[in-house]
Amino acid sequence: MSGRADSDTDPEITDPDAAAAQDTEPDDVPDEPDDADDPAEGARRARWTAAGTGAALTLAGLAAALLRLTGSATVLVPAAYAGGAAVCAAAAVLGSRGRTRRALWLLIAGVMVMALGDQFD
Numbered sequence: 246m247s248g249r250a251d252s253d254t255d256p257e258i259t260d261p262d263a264a265a266a267q268d269t270e271p272d273d274v275p276d277e278p279d280d281a282d283d284p285a286e287g288a289r290r291a292r293w294t295a296a297g298t299g300a301a302l303t304l305a306g307l308a309a310a311l312l313r314l315t316g317s318a319t320v321l322v323p324a325a326y327a328g329g330a331a332v333c334a335a336a337a338v339l340g341s342r343g344r345t346r347r348a349l350w351l352l353i354a355g356v357m358v359m360a361l362g363d364q365f366d
Contacts, residue, residue, distance in 0.1 A: 288343070288345075292342075292343055294340075294345075295336065295337070295340025295341070295345045295348040295349065295352075296337050296338075296348075297337075298336075298337075298340075298352060299334065299336040299337025299338075299339075299340055299348060299351075300334075302330070302333040302336075302352060302355060302356065303330045303334040303337060304330075306326050306327065306355070307327065309323075309326045309359065310326035310330065311323075313366070318366050319365060321362065322362050322365050322366050323362075324362070325358055325359060325362020325363070325365065326362050326363075328358050329355040329356065329357075329358035329359035329362065330359070332354055332355035333355035335351055336351035336352045339351065
């Protein structure tokens with residue numbers, strides 16, 4: 246036995262307030278943001294990104310379909326834009342529910358359908 250009653254205490258520090266002050270950080274050092282390493286924050290950001298991108302591409306596809314519908318293009322062109330917009334809308338729904346990988350692939354497919362429809366013009 247070493248003769249100490251408590252092996253966790255430092256024999257040089259006898260004041261409990263001094264021991265507590267030794268464990269704290271100075272007040273002038275800013276704390277790091279807690280969400281930098283938080284995986285839940287990253288997932289939340291991915292859901293918002295997928296849903297927002299899907300909604301933006303849906304609106305763009307519908308606007309392009311309406312513009313092409315009023316022009317002299319064949320019916321296939323506005324149908325392709327509307328179909329791509331529908332796929333992007335489905336991607337927005339999946340993205341908001343947390344299926345961000347599937348939403349990404351649907352966004353790519355929706356934009357490809359719109360680009361293919363643009364080639365028919």
